[in-house]
Amino acid sequence: MSDEEARLARLRERIDQIDDDLLRLISERAECARDVAEVKQEANPGEEVAFYRPEREARILSRVRERNPGPLADEEMARLFREVMSACLALEKPMTIAFLGPEGTFTQAAALKHFGHSVLSTPLAAIDDVFREVASGNAHYGVVPVENSTEGMINHTLDMFMGSALKICGEVQLRIHHHLLRRPDQDEAGITRIYSHQQSFAQCRKWLDSHWPAVERIKVSSNGEAARLASEEEGAAAIAGDMAASLYGLEPAHSNIEDRPDNTTRFLIIGTEAVPPSGQDKTSILVSTRNRPGALYELLEPFKREGIDLTRLETRPSPSATWAYVFYIDFVGHRDAPAVRAVLDEIEAQSQELKHLGSYPMGVL
Template identity: 65%
Template sequence: MSTENELKGLRENIDAIDSQLIELISERARCAEKVADVKSKASENEVALFYRPEREAQVLRSVMERNPGPFSNEEMARLFREIMSSCLALEQPVRVAFLGPEGTFTQQAALKHFGKSAVAKPMGAIDEVFREVAAGAVNYGVVPVENSTEGVVNHTLDNFIESSVRICGEVELRIHHHLLVADTTKIKQISRVYSHAQSFAQCRKWLDANYPTVERVAVNSNADAAKRIKSEWHSAAIAGDMAQDLYDLQPIEEKIEDHPDNTTRFLIIGSESVAPSGNDKTSIVVSLRNKPGALHDLLRPFYENGIDLTRVETRPSRNAKWTYIFFVDFIGHCEDEVVKSVLDSIAANSGDLRILGSYPIAVL
């Protein structure tokens, strides 16, 4: 068989497979519409919940477990994430607030978690994202909580102290920073670099080695940095792929972060509790009474019951000087019997305990 005939046969096979895919995706979409109809009828006077974080996590995990290749598990899951996002939009588009402006890593995290069919709304500050969710103006919000290099985002933790919103999910995003310029930039005369303070910290060693004398100007976001250099011929910006594409910039150096595994964890905040998905994490905030051994008493029940702690953070309490509250993340769901027992023990020995949420561990 000649090469041309062989290619023709393969292309015909691809066309036939594409026809099957189109029909199967359409059938899935029709099924999603029926699900929406059933939920709407069952909810009667209450607001129907179309997006179920635990269900989506279970589907994506199942996709990754059944993936035969040659796509990687993550790539296959990303394909299904977009199909699920489009199907959900037929039921009811998810409205999501994120820390803006457009082009930020938080927007990238929101699209990674909810898919591109979600209606994303940029907000100017983290507390504005919390307010939008609490007021019901959006279904969910996306906020950064910690970076593998620079640690916790204190502003996010502080908002949980005063807000009634719940954590409904998490998403982890590998952060790659690029040194970007506009088409009007005179590269050899760069004297100023714009970026977010966290990005400067994550690229400190690279900047010290390659641009030690340039002025470093911290701005509200990397997207803001990207926008600013459009009108300055002597400036560059540190930002990611989304800002680069949105503002039509060019990289003169790529992946300049000091640590190649640089990752930021984002939280999905909403108003409802999330049912167990089978692989969950719980976040709590605890105010301790000021007494010897208080922290030991807080952590001991986790150790005694074999519960894995994934994060413990301390923040000053606003109620009294030199008193502190603790943010604790651990593996398990608050409906698990062993977790219930641990939380009851902590509540009996603490000044105040609040469950911020139990939610699926990040799949993507």
């Protein structure tokens, strides 16, 4: 045996030992998860027990990132732990997650990034359907897009919160890479039309204008639907992501065609229960103010006074009056923090309506 072969043999033996240790430790963690489920069920006989704790998982993933010694990147290490936690949680009770479908959309990718692959994911046709599925109890949580770094807010999602009792329980950010997809047997020169969602067309507008200015662009309900059509129709291509390409057997004719390389979409996790503090939280509210001079200043001044960081301010038409508006505000901090409570009490006293949409952990992955 050469020196190289001897060294490789020792390293492989060490890897086998480490793998055995990993198997044992993961199994021990799974047993602990089962014990947690038993303790919760014994303490709450006959009741619906909440096994998933968003703030607890956020703290674990943050701790993993902080203590990661390398050489794996922090996000990669957290992703591995995310899947371990997902599998262990499924031993307690598999969760059903509703998402804006069909399968192969970026929203499904965000759902799996946040919850792991051991959940039961249910694709739905519209954002309204996701809200209804969670409100009815048919799904434990839902995942909906709320903003894109290129195209701004998803107004439909914001408007749904006006009439819904659901709460925001978390957030996840997903880097969006768009590909021009085609069937393996489709010649690029024969492409006569491109399917995609209107947001994706907008995010790839400059690239399309430069490379495919004369090809028909057809808007459809989702990138998943665009990929499905491209897989079935001669002369068709789609703008979609990796998941859709894999699901429908397509291959990239051109990769990463988004106009901005940092193109990112933020998704919200919606559920029925309030989330305790995790230590790194955001809060979202809807505020309707009286129509008078200085109303917006009066709304925002308490945040400045208390040193609270606003991360998003949007205006939406009020459903209850013509030319009246509702402000959607995201800011750093949890509702239970004294400074945040003081600001919310002051805003509530001077506004027509204050609706607390949720305090939730900042996205870790």
